[in-house]
Amino acid sequence: MNMPAHPHHAASDCPNCGAVVRGHYCHECGQETVLHPASAREFVHEFIGHYVALEGKLWKSLLLLLFRPGQLTLEYINGRRVRYIQPLRLYLTFSLVFFAVVNYTGHDEVPAPAPAAAHGKAERKGGLMREDEPGEIAAGTVDVRKAIGNVNAHWGEQADRFSNMTPAERDKVMRTVFNSYVPYAVFFMMPLFALYLKVLYLGSGRRYGEHLLFALHVNGFAFLALTLIMLVPDLFGIVTFLLWLWLVFYTPVAMRRVYGGSRLMTGVRWFVLMALHVTGMGLAIGAAFGIGILH
Known part of the structure; x- marks a missing residue:
């Protein structure tokens, strides 16, 4: 006892x-x-010590993440982990900040949240469902709504209700769906992103977990860069241009640092990776909107 x-x-x-x-x-x-x-002094000391330690980890992680693509991944793989923010926490933090900024700044259009963001911009929320003429959506989706209703009566009713909403009501629903479903859809693409890397680097000796680690870091950077694009004042277009340029070249530079290989083969792998990821991301976000609207 x-x-x-x-x-x-x-x-x-x-x-x-x-x-x-x-x-x-x-x-x-x-x-x-x-x-x-325990004394009050000890509580204060513990709180300050924890905060300073976390802040130190944050700055070290940010410096590597921003200015040395791929190095943060290598640090973690090589066992130097305690000095940096954990990969999943880092990814979730920057993704939450990104979606919060999108939500509270009222951006009608935001860059696509992916390392391949230079492939274009994705219209957000109400912009996805604009009508050139009143009733255009309801008239143009009759067959689709009928097919949905044949699969599930409740879904058919929801589709009918959505198509007959006013633009303001429809915009409100799209905003709610974007904030409630899209972050999860993007997050669940990370294991698939890692799988693409696993296939592209067969024979490299890298385990799946290492590819997932790389996916969290580069996509965490993408969220951070896109947040900066929305928040940082643009001086004559230079700041935005530089941020987009860094966003484009960040992933291939990180790939070469982590996986090695020639510039040519890295470029080929990056192109295939981005094609697969952008396609998958589009399908996942579309599915998220569909699920949100029908439920």
Whole structure:
């Protein structure tokens, strides 16, 4: 039976998990063995220490992510991980910031959230459903809505309701769908992005997890770059041009640093990767809008 730990004394058994402990930390769960009542000073010290450590990791991660394409991936693969933000957290942070900026700044058009963003811009929300004449959408989708209704009656009703909305109502629905469904659709493309890399680099010796790591980093950068394009003041078009230029060349530079190979073969692989990813992204976002509207 474990005895309560006396303040300022080391516990012979860990109060948290019951393991026999030696030293200042439990080897099983990591809890401190020297226990005493917490003071306000300790709470403040712990908070500041955690914040400074996180901030340090953030700046180190940002510097590599922005200015040394692929190096952050190599650092993680080579075991130097604790000094940087975890890949999934980094990706999710920049994607959340991107969609929040899109939502709260009211951009009618935003760049496509992909490393291949230079292939064009994707119209957002209400811009996807503009009508040249009132009732054009309802008149032009009769057969489609009938087919949907044959598959599922509820979906057919939802499609009819959506097609007969006013432009303002339709725009509101599209905005809601964009914010609620599209971020998930984009996120679930990351494993597929990694699969493309796995196929393109067969025989490289890289495991699937390493390709997924690369996917999170380059797509995290893409979200960050696209956010900057929307937020940073554009001086005579120069800033936007430079950001787009860096966005275009970032992925092939990162690919060559991580995977090696000649510039020619890297370029070929990058072109195939972007063609597959842009196509998949378009289908995924279209499916997200369809699911959102029909439900």
